[in-house]
Amino acid sequence: MREVPDYWRIADDVIADVRTKRLNPGDRLPSISQLRDKYGVSHGTVQMAYARLEALRVIRRQQGKGVFVTDPKTWMREP
Template sequence: MPITADYTRIADEITAEVRAGKLKPGDKLPSITQLAAKHNVSPSTVKQVYVRLEVLRVIWRHQGKGAFVNDPELWMREP
């Protein structure tokens, strides 16, 4: 069984929560420090998570305010 990088695993978990409706558009995600503590990873790993999710358009970030869930219509469409 292949080992998945922490940042990929955490990003996939957050994406699954959005798909399941546990996280709604506009919901604020935990701070980098909070999410790092929750998953027992370094803050730099969480930064990778947020960059990955932002590139995939699952979230958007606002400097000084945090990371927020994007509208799934923007990224869940079939190509």
């Protein structure tokens, strides 16, 4: 069985937090440094997780302000 890449696991954790309403639309995500320390991964790994989340439209980045959760209605499918 193949191991899930760290960046995928981080992105999945953020998505799970949105689905369970631990994160809500407009909430600011932790900084790259904070996630790097939490998961014990490199800066680049967190960047890849954010890139994946951005591609899935789960987050939006605002230059100089941070990374924010988007409205799940725009990307989340009902189970």
